[in-house]
Amino acid sequence: xxxxxxxxxxxxxxxxxxxxxxxxxxxxxxxxxxxxxxxxxxxxxxxxxxxxxxxxxxxxxxxxxxxxxxxxxxxxxxxxxxxxxxxxxxxxxxxxxxxxxxxxxxxxxxxxxxxxxxxxxxxxxxxxxxxxxxxxxxxxxxxxxxxxxxxxxxxxxxxxxxxxxxxxxxxxxxxxxxxxxxxxxxxxxxxxxxxxxxxxxxxxxxxxxxxxxxxxxxxxxxxxxxxxxxxxxx
Amino acid sequence: xxxxxxxxxxxxxxxxxxxxxxxxxxxxxxxxxxxxxxxxxxxxxxxxxxxxxxxxxxxxxxxxxxxxxxxxxxxxxxxxxxxxxxxxxxxxxxxxxxxxxxxxxxxxxxxxxxxxxxxxxxxxxxxxxxxxxxxxxxxxxxxxxxxxxxxxxxxxxxxxxxxxxxxxxxxxxxxxxxxxxxxxxxxxxxxxxxxxxxxxxxxxxxxxxxxxxxxxxxx
Numbered sequence: 001x002x003x004x005x006x007x008x009x010x011x012x013x014x015x016x017x018x019x020x021x022x023x024x025x026x027x028x029x030x031x032x033x034x035x036x037x038x039x040x041x042x043x044x045x046x047x048x049x050x051x052x053x054x055x056x057x058x059x060x061x062x063x064x065x066x067x068x069x070x071x072x073x074x075x076x077x078x079x080x081x082x083x084x085x086x087x088x089x090x091x092x093x094x095x096x097x098x099x100x101x102x103x104x105x106x107x108x109x110x111x112x113x114x115x116x117x118x119x120x121x122x123x124x125x126x127x128x129x130x131x132x133x134x135x136x137x138x139x140x141x142x143x144x145x146x147x148x149x150x151x152x153x154x155x156x157x158x159x160x161x162x163x164x165x166x167x168x169x170x171x172x173x174x175x176x177x178x179x180x181x182x183x184x185x186x187x188x189x190x191x192x193x194x195x196x197x198x199x200x201x202x203x204x205x206x207x208x209x210x211x212x213x214x215x216x217x218x219x220x221x222x223x224x225x226x227x228x229x230x231x232x233x234x
Numbered sequence: 235x236x237x238x239x240x241x242x243x244x245x246x247x248x249x250x251x252x253x254x255x256x257x258x259x260x261x262x263x264x265x266x267x268x269x270x271x272x273x274x275x276x277x278x279x280x281x282x283x284x285x286x287x288x289x290x291x292x293x294x295x296x297x298x299x300x301x302x303x304x305x306x307x308x309x310x311x312x313x314x315x316x317x318x319x320x321x322x323x324x325x326x327x328x329x330x331x332x333x334x335x336x337x338x339x340x341x342x343x344x345x346x347x348x349x350x351x352x353x354x355x356x357x358x359x360x361x362x363x364x365x366x367x368x369x370x371x372x373x374x375x376x377x378x379x380x381x382x383x384x385x386x387x388x389x390x391x392x393x394x395x396x397x398x399x400x401x402x403x404x405x406x407x408x409x410x411x412x413x414x415x416x417x418x419x420x421x422x423x424x425x426x427x428x429x430x431x432x433x434x435x436x437x438x439x440x441x442x443x444x445x446x447x448x449x450x451x452x453x
Contacts, residue, residue: 029282029283029301029305029319030301030305031305032282032298032299032301032305033299055319078359079359079360079361079362080358080359080360080361081358081359082356082358082359088356091356092356100357100359100360102360102361102362102363102364102365103281103319103323103360103361103362103365104281104319104322104323104326104327104362104364104365104369105323105364105365107318107319107320107322107323108320108323110320111320122327122368123327123368123369124327124364124365124368124369125364125368126368126398126399127346127396127398127399127400128364128395128396128397128398128399129351129395129396130360130364171299172297172299172300172310172316173280173282173283173284173299173300173301173302173316174299175283175316175317175318176282176283176318176319177318177319178318179318179320180318180319180320207318223298223299224298225298225307226301226305227301227304227305227306227307228296228307229290229306229307229308230290230291230292230293230296230307231289231290231291231292231295232292232293
C-alpha cells in the first residue's frame with residue numbers, strides 16, 4: 001500500500017501517461033526554478049505537439065529550448081519569449097504558435113485554474129492587442145477584460161524540499177510560477193532537491209500542501225544562471 | 235545639454251518618498267536604485283516574486299535561485315519577503331506598489347503608453363509591463379524625448395500597439411520633466427541648459443507651458 005507516499009524513483013514513472021498533444025504547465029521564471037530533469041526526460045520520450053504554459057521558453061540549449069529544438073512544442077503560452085534563436089526561427093516561419101499573455105494575467109490564469117475559477121476580470125491589457133475578442137465589463141467606472149483560466153493535463157514543478165506526502169517548500173525566487181503550476185495540473189509532478197521524512201517540515205512552513213501533488217522525484221540540478229551580475233563588477 | 239541615462243535616473247530618484255514600495259523596470263529605471271536619497275528608506279519590488287531586493291551579490295553571496303525580474307542575480311535586504319508570481323501581481327494589480335518606473339517607445343497626451351511591440355519586428359512579449367501600468371497608482375516613464383532621427387516620442391496619439399491606456403501621469407526624459415493631465419503634456423522642468431523652444435520642437439503632442447519653467451536641480 002502506497003498510502004500517501006508519492007515518491008517515484010524513475011523519470012519513466014514520473015512522466016507516465018504524458019502523450020502527444022497534451023497541455024503541460026511548467027513552473028520557472030527564465031532559467032530559475034525550472035524542472036530541468038523532467039524537461040530533459042520529455043526530450044528523450046519524443047512526445048510531440050505539446051502546448052506549454054510557461055512564463056518563458058528557455059534558451060537554445062537549456063530548459064524548454066531543448067524541446068523547441070526537437071520540434072516537440074506546437075504552442076507556447078508565455079509572457080516573454082525572446083531569449084533564443086530557434087524560437088525566433090520557428091515563430092517567424094509559423095511552425096510555432098505563440099499566445100503572449102501578460103505575466104500577472106498568466107500567473108492568475110493558472111492560479112484560478114487550480115482553484116476552480118473558470119475566468120476572471122482584470123484591467124490588465126484593456127485597450128491593447130491582448131483585449132482583442134475578449135468581453136469588456138465596467139466596474140466602478142473602470143474597464144476590465146474577461147480572461148479565461150488555464151488547467152493542464154500535466155504540471156511540472158520544481159521545489160526545494162518535499163516530504164513523502166507531497167508537501168512542498170520552494171527555495172528563494174525559484175518559487176515564482178511553481179506554486180500555481182502545482183495546483184493546475186490534472187497530474188502534478190514535482191522535481192525536488194531533497195526528500196525529507198514526513199513530519200519533519202513544520203505545517204506552517206509548507207508552501208504547497210501535498211493534496212495538489214501526485215508524483216515526486218528527487219534530482220540534482222544544474223541551476224544555470226542566465227544573467228550573472230556581481231557587485232564586484234560595478 | 236540633454237541628460238545622460240544616469241542623470242535621468244537621478245532625477246527620477248527625487249520622486250521617491252520615505253516608506254515607498256517601488257517597482258523599477260529594465261534599463262534606465264534599474265539605475266534609479268543607485269540614487270535613492272540617503273535620508274529615506276524604500277523597498278524595491280521585483281515582479282517574479284521578491285519584495286526587498288538588494289544589490290548584486292558578491293561571489294560568496296551568489297545564488298542561482300536569487301534573481302530579479304530582469305533575470306539578474308541579486309540579493310535580498312533585511313526585511314525582504316519572497317512569494318509566488320501570483321502573489322506578486324496581486325500586489326501590483328491591487329495597487330499596493332507606491333511607484334512604478336518603466337521605459338517606453340511612445341507616450342501620448344492622453345496617458346497611453348506603447349512599450350512592448352514594434353510591428354514587423356519580433357515580438358518578445360510584454361512580460362509584466364501591462365500588469366504594472368494597469369495596477370500602479372503612480373507611474374513614471376523614463377525615455378529619450380525624441381528618437382535618434384529627432385522624431386518625438388511624446389505624441390498626440392501613440393502609433394504603436396499599446397501597453398496600457400490612460401495610465402501614465404509623469405515622464406522624465408533627457409530634456410524635461412512633464413505631467414500628463416487633461417489631454418495634454420504639462421512642462422514642469424527642463425534639463426539644465428535646454429531651452430523651452432527645444433522641448434517644444436521635440437514634442438509632437440499638445441504641450442502646456444507656464445511662464446516660468448525652472449531647470450531641474452541635482453543635489
